[in-house]
Amino acid sequence: METNNNLIKNNITEKELHPMSGMAMLFIIIIGILAGVALCIAGPVFFVDMTGVFVAAGILLIVVLCILMAGLKIVNPNEALVLTLFGKYYGTIKKDGFFFVNPFATGFNPTVAGTVDGLIAEISESAKKDGHKKGRTMSKKVSTKTMTLNNGQQKVNDVQGNPVVIGAIVIWHVSNPTKAVFNIENYFEYLSTQCDSTIRNTARLYPYDTIDQENDEMTLRGSSLEIAQNMKGELQEKVKGAGIEILEVRITHLAYAEEIAAAMLKRQQAAATIAAREKIVEGAVGMVRMALDKLEDDELVVLDDERKAAMVSNLLVVLCGDKDPQPVVNSGSIY
Known part of the structure; x- marks a missing residue:
């Protein structure tokens, strides 16, 4: 490739x-x-x-x-x-x-020349506000300090086609100043553009999340560290010729887009409710079985199949209900 x-x-x-x-x-x-x-x-x-x-x-x-x-x-x-x-x-x-x-x-740094128009506009605006001119020295030197690029938030589609809002920061520095000024017109803009492209390409390969909790598939939400490492490798390959070294990539923001956030929240709530109900029912069945076995072992009361079914039904209602049960005292015989 x-x-x-x-x-x-x-x-x-x-x-x-x-x-x-x-x-x-x-x-x-x-x-x-x-x-x-x-x-x-x-x-x-x-x-x-x-x-x-x-x-x-x-x-x-x-x-x-x-x-x-x-x-x-x-x-x-x-x-x-x-x-x-x-x-x-x-x-x-x-x-x-x-x-x-x-x-x-003479010093050569086309990145400085690319910021002159913006600087002139900034100086003009400051002069209007303050009533005098302000200047700033435009150095031709290339900074090799560690810098942070905040890519901001952008809307992309995951592998399932769901719109996702994702943001990332890139920690980088210029490792080869000669390549940075000669191979690329403006290495700041070049890095920002390549970062946008890398995030979009990577987000398309993974789903935001999976409903099945036992699924080991990598997701944007559950495997953010591993996906950030993949982003770092892909971005480093793209900017290597520009004399830039990528030190770290971190996902800072990840959420569903506003138009589907409510629907996805309901889906997550439904999945969580189902999972909780499964645990509750599983525990309730175990408790009912233990109660019946204990009554039979201690020979406290002998129940036929019909009474056992009624007792199981009542216990499950009590153990699985969302609200506290209202007790009813039976003063007569159970038969």
């Missing part, structure tokens, strides 16, 4: 970078800028005849060092920075710290 991984084209192999320390390069840049400023000042003062050369050299040195400052990158813990150089994949920084890389290498 063809999986989502086969549909991903131009799969890029991750190349982890180990760049030089940014603190050392920052110190060099600061010293160089100071040297450039010194050249610009020293030329007119000490070398009048070569003022233009010294000033030009100082300005050139400052410009070059300012360009090099663009190569200083900060990576926070549980983050990764995917870099491209003139449209080609350059490498990925997965360690946290302060680094220096090629100043023309």
Whole structure:
């Protein structure tokens, strides 16, 4: 069967970078800028005849060092920075710290670009309410922290065709930042879509519940943990090519849809009532048998078949009735 991984084209192999320390390069840049400023000042003062050369050299040195400052990158813990150089994949920084890389290498994260429109709308709405503009930094770094996707509730049909409302949460994290940004346009939306598809496909394979209590068939209500594990395996297979690792899937909500909930509740109540009545009748028959055997063994009273049938009927009415019986005292002979 063809999986989502086969549909991903131009799969890029991750190349982890180990760049030089940014603190050392920052110190060099600061010293160089100071040297450039010194050249610009020293030329007119000490070398009048070569003022233009010294000033030009100082300005050139400052410009070059300012360009090099663009190569200083900060990576926070549980983050990764995917870099491209003139449209080609350059490498990925997965360690946290302060680094220096090629100043023309830029961070790449299309997920950030996909949220710009929503952010602009949010800022505009906030500006209308508060009377001033608000901003937020859009980082190009890819978070590798453990995150939770709340899939919400959706209506699906179980294997018997009954509409069921089911919801689940997915605990996940980005395990391969390079695949996450290059193979998928927006890995958040991709994961959410695949989660919806997985829940629907899995819910169709099982009934919500079974009437027969002795049936070992897996159901959505009775085998939620096992079914959640199946969801995890199927979802992991779908998002593997996106560099995402699924840690856990949990079913958070499971109920019949509103249009059949009342009917299904009556069915469950009827099944429970029947099961309870079976236990009551089974116990009552045992008690009646024990009473008759005890009377015969102790020879307290001798009953013919007709009186035994009447006694059995009365005892069953008393033991199986829903309401407390009203006693009737017989002051005469039983014959």
